Amino acid sequence: MPPGSTPSASSEETAWAVPESLRPDLARRYAPVHSGAEADREMHLLTDFSTCGDVVTANALRIGKVPFIGVIDHVTRRDRPVEPGLLAPLAIRGRRVVRNPAGMLTQRLRDAVREMVGTGGGLLEVEGEEDLASLALVESLPSGATVIYGIPGEGASFVRVNAASKENVRKLIDRMELRKVRLGD
Template identity: 40%
Template sequence: MDYILPDGCRKYFRDPFGPLFPDIATAESVFAGCVIIAVGDVVTQNLVDAGIIPDLAVIDGSTMREPCDRVLDLPVPEVVVVNPAGMVTGVLIRAIEDAMHAGPSLIRVDGEEDLAVIPAVRAAPDGACVLYGQPGEGVVVIKVDEHSRDRAEVLFRLFVAE
């Protein structure tokens, strides 16, 4: 099943879902030792540049809806899924859930990966950290626990099943 985010609900996704840091180096003390899930090309590349290979990376080849000038080629198994803008497909949800049990993985999205943060938090084990970029501001780090998972559930309920 696929899920569409109604236009009127997009406002709930504008504020950072967790603490905002200016860069990876500043945030590293928060996510050190965690299972790391990176959502977005720039945050993934910044992790790799810092010598950190995320346990799961979800990228779409663009940043702020423009082609990303960084081509990521991680030394991990890769899956390609289709996920149009403004929605979360069942295929993306399953790929994220499968990756949580498969070890290091890269999910390359044909479409848009922005909303993948929600299924990533829902599927991640307690103690994992989901990182994503807040354009023009820095990186958001979500430490997965009951509270963050509950918040992800509330946000997921805003989607309409298709």
């Protein structure tokens, strides 16, 4: 792209797609899953955590815990959108919007998470699907942090970020199919 130009609406973006063969491994539980009051108690004990999913992010905020980064896509299986005012304590630290197709993890989403880690966190709103953002969170957050992601119908998984969880994420991403997708800007 020439200097000073901007990407066109048809620009291609690198993305990692989930092949059928990887779905069982992504569905595996890599960390404890908590629900209801138990999940709330676990969240209260944390000082450095980020969330992935509308319901888990809203639940943290409802109990007065503000995640470092909260990733949402404004879609829940409960058909109950998060009240915009509830997100204010998170959005005040920073807000980014990024496109990410379902079943994929775009470079743009990975970059947005990495940038938010370096600039103080905040709210990351995904146009499309945020499910695989949990991988980007584990990949980018420092060891010692916790990533909490929602599992519809089950609760929330609490993944401690450390060398082992980072290596596991790296291996999962390495097994994904590298593609070029058109997202627009």
